[in-house]
Amino acid sequence: MRILVQKFGGTSLATKELRTRVCEIIHTNKQQGFSMVVVVSAMGRENAAYATDTFINMIKEVNPEPLARELDILMSCGETICGVLLANQLTARGLNARFLSGEQAGIITDGNFGNAHIRYVNPQKIKDCLQEDLIAVVAGFQGIGENGEITTLGRGGSDTTASALGVALNAECIDIFTDVEGVMTADPRIVENARLLDAITYNELCQLARDGAKVVHPRAIEIAMQKGIPIRVRSTFTDTLGTMVANQANQLDVPAKIVSDRVITGITYTSNIAQIKINTSELKEPKGIELKVFKSLALAGVSVDFITVQPRAIMFTVPSEKAAKAMGILQTLDLLPEVESNCAKVAIVGAAMTGVPGIIYKMMEALTEHDITILQAGDSYTNIWCLVKMEHMKKAVQALHDKFELGNK
Secondary structure, rough: EEEEEEEEHHHHHHHHHHHHHHHHHHHHHHOOOOOOEEEEEOOOOOOOOOOOHHHHHHHHOOOOOOOOHHHHHHHHHHEEEHHHHHHHHHHHOOOOEEEEOOOOEEEEOOOOOOEEEEEEEEOOOHHHHOOOOOOEEEOOOOOEEEEEEEEOOOOHHHHHHHHHHHHOOOOOOOEEEEEOOOOOOOOOOOOOOOOOEEEEEEHHHHHHHHHOOOOOOOOHHHHHHHHHHOOEEEEEOOOOOOEEOOOHHHHOOOOOOOHHHHOOOOOEEEEEEEEEEEOOOOOOOOHHHHHHHHHHHHHHOOOOOEEEEEEEEEEEEEEEEHHHHHHHHHHHHOOOOOOEEEEEEEEEEEOOOOOOOHHHHHHHHHHHHHHOOEEEEEEEEEEEEEEEHHHHHHHHHHHHHOOOOOOOO
């Protein structure tokens, strides 16, 4: 049995006409001999009647801090509504389909409300559908804890559902359909000459996602990578093949140079960041202050990133909306931190950059040529990032894209 898992985002399912296009895509693949598993997100985006954000806003009108259990139950409704509609629309076209909730599809989670992780998948009901030659339409973004409670998988959770089902069913491929043609070298809203990538490795896409690109959720990439199930990132609105994601170029049926000869794959960014700096040189008792700082923030549920610990200073970043909370916590420790608001992280990503001389030099040269001040920097084996002011973010992305000639074939 050749199994194909396809996930459709909310913008692809927002109207009956758009769902008709989705039905055509599913029909085409069914005719090619695939047994189809279709994962759906909630329809539309914020302010759409059945979008997840709409449900969140509704409950916050009656309780600004809604109960986590009840919020998850409400948020799971969007995918259920969409899945039932699509299953019926497929059936009306002669493509017999059956809808399954996350629980019915066998998505078992750790039970954490709001951002649950999948522990395992029992796909027996999906297999039963496929044996009956039915299209299995599955609600993404949701599962059930072993305690029987409905849980949601966090933003981008439908990607994670599709990936987990692809692995559990040993699918031939996982298609992630969205409103863009695939993975680009940069955000085309910022960089006019951003180019579509034919192929990319799991590690590169995962790093791009973690550094701000929102095409596929990084957790979904990691799950597929564990079993080597290829992912295709495609547009619902065109017939292009999009971007293929796999470990090696020979899995992608494309020339090896697309992956192996490319030092830098793309430029990405994360906006709305605040940098917090603590001068430890003037403290009476500086010993152990790092432990106190990060323990206090952790206990308060404040996630920190881009940590730099020096003999005389501690620097880290938090999302802008958490800056005031973080500052308040630090002040209770008798610290006087400084905050640099309105920052953004800009990153270059490439699996082949390790050991290549001159990459950091070119990055610094590009930013210096455009008078962009670097507030903080760091790197890993697949990325180098710089913290800059928000006002310089777009210019920095374009400058780096040009410097590494990513707009050229």
